[in-house]
Amino acid sequence: MTKTFRHPALTALALAASILPIAAQAQDKPAPISESEVRAHIATLASDAFEGRGPGSAGETKTLDYLAKTWASYGLVSGTNDAAHPWFQPVPLVERKPYAQAVSASVRGKPLKLAEDGVALSGRNPTDRVTGEPLFVGFGVNLQGKVYADVKGRIVLMLADEPVIEGGVKLPTSRERQKLLAGAGAVAVLVVPPPGAPWGGMRSQIATGSMRLASDDIGAPIGGLVRGDVADTLLRTARLSVLDAQLRAANLDFAPVTLPVMLDLATSTQVRAFESHNVIGKIPGAKPGSGAVLLLGHWDHFGICRSEEAEDRICNGAVDNASGMAVLLTVAERLARGAQMDRDVYFMGTTAEERGLLGAYYFADNPVVPLKDIVVALNVDTVAIAPAGAPVALVGRGENGLDEIVDKIATGMGRKVDTDKEANAFIRRQDGWALGAKGVKSIMAGGSFSDMALLQAFLTTVYHQPDDELTDKVPLGGATDDANLHVELARYFADTAKYTPAPTGD
Numbered sequence: 001m002t003k004t005f006r007h008p009a010l011t012a013l014a015l016a017a018s019i020l021p022i023a024a025q026a027q028d029k030p031a032p033i034s035e036s037e038v039r040a041h042i043a044t045l046a047s048d049a050f051e052g053r054g055p056g057s058a059g060e061t062k063t064l065d066y067l068a069k070t071w072a073s074y075g076l077v078s079g080t081n082d083a084a085h086p087w088f089q090p091v092p093l094v095e096r097k098p099y100a101q102a103v104s105a106s107v108r109g110k111p112l113k114l115a116e117d118g119v120a121l122s123g124r125n126p127t128d129r130v131t132g133e134p135l136f137v138g139f140g141v142n143l144q145g146k147v148y149a150d151v152k153g154r155i156v157l158m159l160a161d162e163p164v165i166e167g168g169v170k171l172p173t174s175r176e177r178q179k180l181l182a183g184a185g186a187v188a189v190l191v192v193p194p195p196g197a198p199w200g201g202m203r204s205q206i207a208t209g210s211m212r213l214a215s216d217d218i219g220a221p222i223g224g225l226v227r228g229d230v231a232d233t234l235l236r237t238a239r240l241s242v243l244d245a246q247l248r249a250a251n252l253d254f255a256p257v258t259l260p261v262m263l264d265l266a267t268s269t270q271v272r273a274f275e276s277h278n279v280i281g282k283i284p285g286a287k288p289g290s291g292a293v294l295l296l297g298h299w300d301h302f303g304i305c306r307s308e309e310a311e312d313r314i315c316n317g318a319v320d321n322a323s324g325m326a327v328l329l330t331v332a333e334r335l336a337r338g339a340q341m342d343r344d345v346y347f348m349g350t351t352a353e354e355r356g357l358l359g360a361y362y363f364a365d366n367p368v369v370p371l372k373d374i375v376v377a378l379n380v381d382t383v384a385i386a387p388a389g390a391p392v393a394l395v396g397r398g399e400n401g402l403d404e405i406v407d408k409i410a411t412g413m414g415r416k417v418d419t420d421k422e423a424n425a426f427i428r429r430q431d432g433w434a435l436g437a438k439g440v441k442s443i444m445a446g447g448s449f450s451d452m453a454l455l456q457a458f459l460t461t462v463y464h465q466p467d468d469e470l471t472d473k474v475p476l477g478g479a480t481d482d483a484n485l486h487v488e489l490a491r492y493f494a495d496t497a498k499y500t501p502a503p504t505g506d
Contacts, residue, residue, distance in 0.1 A: 041326035046318035054303020055276040071281035079282035089278040097209035098122040100268035120206040121224035123267030128221040138249030140177040149256040152185030188222040211355035276351040285343040292344040297324035297380040298353030312466040323384035327483040341494035360434035377442040379432035388477025390447030391416040393423040400441040423449035447478040
């Protein structure tokens with residue numbers, strides 16, 4: 001493990017900030033946040049100097065330093081409640097990057113040709129090799145979510161689809177089923193993507209590598225993806241096709257099928273265990289014990305994401321999510337400068353969101369404040385898409401009883417409200433999901449998710465590419481509107497006279 005990040009100059013800075021009362025120069029109504037303030041923070045965080053903010057990189061060190069020192073300069077104090085790790089919550093991670101693989105197949109001693117680019121593998125260890133006849137296990141589990149086949153020592157072939165079975169029963173996610181199969185002793189788990197899935201992107205994702213929480217580092221010695229035509233070649237040795245396999249797997253009486261193919265799989269993988277960090281600051285409230293408001297967004301992106309031959313090697317992540325962190329920084333400044341609030345208000349930048357909400361999941365399992373005390377979590381992500389005046393959409397509308405409050409505050413600021421639930425398509429793809437799954441009322445409010453055409457234009461062009469950079473064409477009006485919205489939302493939820501959370505029944 002690498003040592004926990006510490007900044008030698010930060011202790012004195014944080015101490016000075018904690019000595020001064022946050023409301024010493026309080027203003028009842030600070031001026032609205034401006035586009036220039038938002039732009040300045042994005043320009044810094046998305047600059048090449050920050051190297052794309054990859055977890056475990058020099059870019060992480062610069063990012064954490066900037067966020068914590070900026071919050072401290074506004075008067076925030078460390079939110080970790082841990083003297084050994086002020087400001088920074090260590091998040092143990094394991095990263096794997098495959099760099100070589102070998103795949104061969106034979107039937108009764110005769111070679112079976114498989115498309116070379118149709119299999120993408122990654123190993124758990126620096127080198128792994130397994131051989132054997134694959135077992136087709138359908139969706140991998142029964143209706144109770146349990147592995148129903150003896151997979152110990154076996155190579156298994158599993159469908160990635162997440163179907164709803166008869167009676168409305170929904171199976172665990174593909175990732176969860178892979179973990180179950182690995183836990184049951186499978187030596188390799190090969191997944192067949194759904195028909196029409198973008199193979200190129202999925203194969204590239206395998207090549208980019210995986211990152212997992214050390215506490216959730218469960219997997220078979222070899223895992224990977226098998227393209228539909230290769231899966232069809234394997235299945236036809238048992239007189240099945242992919243379509244046949246899908247139909248059979250959906251039957252309640254499905255039985256696993258051994259495929260009469262001898263597979264030989266080998267991988268070489270770079271494995272790195274390290275600590276990344278969530279960064280957490282706090283504005284103490286006037287009424288300790290009255291609960292807390294949490295504003296969060298992910299600081300990370302993909303770092304140096306292209307080979308040395310590429311003209312632009314850095315995925316800067318200006319929109320995703322330097323823009324969200326710029327909102328959290330400007331909101332913190334306004335709230336700290338205003339009148340003291342009743343409840344504590346926490347600000348958190350999470351790590352490794354791009355790799356599966358890992359920092360948020362770690363916080364949910366290891367909260368610095370009891371989850372039952374968090375009255376609301378407001379996630380801010382990918383906000384620099386919509387122009388000024390865009391309607392406010394909610395990721396999480398209809399899920400937690402907060403819609404009416406958010407809508408009223410937004411309309412009171414002169415903004416329109418998008419009342420449909422289109423934005424909920426992204427509910428599992430943002431950090432609030434990790435907290436919502438633990439019972440915390442979590443929402444993501446803003447203009448970016450109110451115009452699906454604009455959002456899709458971003459997602460299908462510069463998203464997760466080196467082109468996600470800050471230019472004059474990046475609209476900051478909507479991001480600035482959202483920043484001012486979050487000032488009002490935080491103040492409302494931090495006011496014990498205005499907001500009393502409903503009992504959870506726990």
